Amino acid sequence: MAGEIQNPIIRVRDITVQFGSTRVLDGLNLDVKRGEILGFVGPSGAGKSVLTRTIIGLVPKVAGSIEVFGVDLDSSNTSQRRNVERRWGVLFQQGALFSSLTVRQNIQFPMREYLRVSQRLMDEITMAKLTMVGLKPEVAERFPSELSGGMIKRVALARALSLDPDLVFLDEPTSGLDPIGAGDFDELVRTLQRTLGLTVFMVTHDLDSLYTACDRIAVLGNGKIIAAGSIADMQASQHPWLRQYFHGKRARAVMG
Amino acid sequence: MTSDPKLERIAKGNALALCATGTWTASFAPVLERMVADAEKLAGGSQNIFIDVSEVAKLDTFGAWLIERLRRSLTHGAVEAQIAGLSANYSSLVDEVRRVRATPVVDAGTITITGMLEQIGRAVAGVAGTVAGLIDMLGAVLAAGGRVLIHPRSFRLTSTVHHMEQVCWRAVPIIVLITFLIGCIIAQQGIFHFRRFGADIFVVDMLGVLVLREIGVLLVAIMVAGRSGSAYTAELGSMKMREEIDALRTMGFDPIEVLVLPRMLALVLALPILAFLGAMAALYGGGLVAWLYGGVDPEAFLLRLRDAISIDHFIVGIVKAPVMAAVIGIVACVEGLAVQGSAESLGQHTTASVVKGIFFVIVMDGVFAIFFASIGM
Numbered sequence: 001m002a003g004e005i006q007n008p009i010i011r012v013r014d015i016t017v018q019f020g021s022t023r024v025l026d027g028l029n030l031d032v033k034r035g036e037i038l039g040f041v042g043p044s045g046a047g048k049s050v051l052t053r054t055i056i057g058l059v060p061k062v063a064g065s066i067e068v069f070g071v072d073l074d075s076s077n078t079s080q081r082r083n084v085e086r087r088w089g090v091l092f093q094q095g096a097l098f099s100s101l102t103v104r105q106n107i108q109f110p111m112r113e114y115l116r117v118s119q120r121l122m123d124e125i126t127m128a129k130l131t132m133v134g135l136k137p138e139v140a141e142r143f144p145s146e147l148s149g150g151m152i153k154r155v156a157l158a159r160a161l162s163l164d165p166d167l168v169f170l171d172e173p174t175s176g177l178d179p180i181g182a183g184d185f186d187e188l189v190r191t192l193q194r195t196l197g198l199t200v201f202m203v204t205h206d207l208d209s210l211y212t213a214c215d216r217i218a219v220l221g222n223g224k225i226i227a228a229g230s231i232a233d234m235q236a237s238q239h240p241w242l243r244q245y246f247h248g249k250r251a252r253a254v255m256g
Numbered sequence: 257m258t259s260d261p262k263l264e265r266i267a268k269g270n271a272l273a274l275c276a277t278g279t280w281t282a283s284f285a286p287v288l289e290r291m292v293a294d295a296e297k298l299a300g301g302s303q304n305i306f307i308d309v310s311e312v313a314k315l316d317t318f319g320a321w322l323i324e325r326l327r328r329s330l331t332h333g334a335v336e337a338q339i340a341g342l343s344a345n346y347s348s349l350v351d352e353v354r355r356v357r358a359t360p361v362v363d364a365g366t367i368t369i370t371g372m373l374e375q376i377g378r379a380v381a382g383v384a385g386t387v388a389g390l391i392d393m394l395g396a397v398l399a400a401g402g403r404v405l406i407h408p409r410s411f412r413l414t415s416t417v418h419h420m421e422q423v424c425w426r427a428v429p430i431i432v433l434i435t436f437l438i439g440c441i442i443a444q445q446g447i448f449h450f451r452r453f454g455a456d457i458f459v460v461d462m463l464g465v466l467v468l469r470e471i472g473v474l475l476v477a478i479m480v481a482g483r484s485g486s487a488y489t490a491e492l493g494s495m496k497m498r499e500e501i502d503a504l505r506t507m508g509f510d511p512i513e514v515l516v517l518p519r520m521l522a523l524v525l526a527l528p529i530l531a532f533l534g535a536m537a538a539l540y541g542g543g544l545v546a547w548l549y550g551g552v553d554p555e556a557f558l559l560r561l562r563d564a565i566s567i568d569h570f571i572v573g574i575v576k577a578p579v580m581a582a583v584i585g586i587v588a589c590v591e592g593l594a595v596q597g598s599a600e601s602l603g604q605h606t607t608a609s610v611v612k613g614i615f616f617v618i619v620m621d622g623v624f625a626i627f628f629a630s631i632g633m
Contacts, residue, residue, distance in 0.1 A: 098599075099497075099597060099598035099599045099600070100598040100599050100600030100601075111282075115282050115283070115285060116285070116286050117282070117285045117286070117289075117318070118285075118286075118289055121285060121289055121318070121321075121322075124321055124325070124356070125317060125318060125321055127356050127357065128317055128321050128352075128353055128356045129317070131352070131355055131356045131357070132317075132352055137357055143597065143598060144597065144598070145497075145596065145597020145598060146597075161317075163282060164281070164282055164316035164317050164318065191348055191352065194345070194348060195345070195346060195348045195349035195352065196316060196317070196349065197345075
């Protein structure tokens with residue numbers, strides 16, 4: 001485990017992903033360091049979600065290797081893989097809550113599967129998670145179809161965090177939230193990162209999140225990482241898309 | 257890095273001090289819960305209560321909550337238990353957990369006899385609702401059909417053709433195969449049993465009448481209910497779930513006209529065609545078995561068939577087809593539009609669509625049997 005601390009928590013090497021004849025990711029390399037919040041940006045359709053889904057193992061890759069927690073996901077056996085999956089949480093863009101389970105059951109689903117915990121403790125932890133993501137306890141007995149878009153995001157985050165993972169993938173966590181809610185969300189991610197030593201891989205378009213929540217930013221373009229570094233590095237970059245992104249009207253508004 | 261968690265009492269006398277050590281994480285939850293439950297009994301009358309957590313190696317939400325649970329249960333009256341030695345890393349987590357309100361009681365919903373009786377009552381009352389829903393949909397479809405007749409340009413030809421392809425053209429292979437096999441089986445069974453009376457040739461009469469009047473259309477209708485009725489329900493249901501139907505409505509379209517009418521029309525046109533093909537396949541299969549197994553050569557089969565059946569038999573069969581198609585379509589669309597937000601609901605309504613569709617098809621067949629018997633056909 002000592003080695004894990006120095007090594008990056010996610011190590012992506014020469015990843016190539018192809019759909020038919022379109023090459024979405026082309027020899028991409030990326031490291032995510034332990035304990036950081038990595039913001040992942042890029043133009044729409046550049047393959048941000050595809051990379052996330054490839055790392056999680058939902059999209060097959062043509063070439064390359066992925067290591068998470070020092071485990072190569074291609075050569076790992078089932079129990080190693082399960083161990084990795086138990087230590088990460090994923091927030092999908094649409095929430096992906098189980099529609100026939102209540103909020104409480106949704107959050108408890110991973111706990112039931114992976115932990116041996118009493119029902120009382122599970123209920124209490126569920127309440128704790130709901131409080132953490134800023135929801136009232138009354139929400140627990142509702143079904144996903146009875147929630148607003150922002151609430152679905154929060155419940156999905158609570159579910160992603162239900163096992164206290166070391167690593168979370170957030171796919172556009174603040175989209176569809178009001179600015180105050182989005183700000184709270186950033187704050188929340190920060191708090192959780194500090195308290196739980198969480199590593200966060202966040203796909204986002206929210207400039208506020210990039211400025212306030214992220215330690216490091218990686219930019220995807222043409223199937224590769226075109227830049228990675230701090231927000232200052234991004235602003236200093238001469239890449240045309242980055243210039244537009246970080247010096248456009250909305251960026252100036254955020255910087256004040 | 258992980259070490260077994262411990263909770264020890266370190267001071268006696270007036271003050272109660274508990275020292276937590278080791279890894280307080282989810283993996284150790286059962287052990288932690290037991291330790292905390294034991295420690296809760298220690299509260300006694302102590303005036304100062306401390307929980308020292310400075311030696312805790314690792315803490316997550318589960319651990320933090322259990323410490324908080326212990327703190328809450330040790331607190332009595334004016335004496336509030338304190339958490340001491342909290343490292344800066346974990347203080348915000350513990351603060352976060354401190355805000356949590358106690359768990360509201362979840363009503364598990366006990367099963368009672370009155371509850372069961374109530375459910376039966378509601379189910380019976382629901383039957384009337386089902387019938388009303390079907391009549392409602394029939395009316396809506398007819399009204400939409402009327403509007404389309406007045407304004408033919410609003411008719412959705414492309415959609416209708418698309419659904420024709422799905423429910424008619426693509427269904428032909430499986431329908432023909434199954435009815436062919438059924439024809440074979442009827443002929444084989446007929447020959448096998450009629451042979452004992454030396455009445456082999458009458459198998460042709462039985463096959464012709466049975467296939468044209470009943471089996472052809474009934475079997476095909478049941479298969480279409482299973483194949484296309486379920487597809488309609490699932491399509492409309494998932495559109496309902498994703499608010500696509502609401503989107504149509506807000507754009508000023510009538511979902512009945514846009515979604516239901518083309519599907520209904522396709523089904524009403526498809527079923528007679530499929531029933532005809534099915535009947536032909538069954539007759540062919542029966543004829544083949546009669547020839548190969550029963551020794552009735554094709555010429556004799558056709559001659560006998562011409563004597564045995566009249567055009568009436570064919571009409572009786574084929575007239576039922578569009579009516580059954582309408583019943584299947586209406587049931588499928590009503591169920592599809594009744595889907596609620598969850599995947600479970602989609603499954604329930606798709607099941608209901610097929611079950612009710614087949615049930616009403618058989619009921620309709622019975623009604624037709626009485627009707628044709630009365631008019632002497």
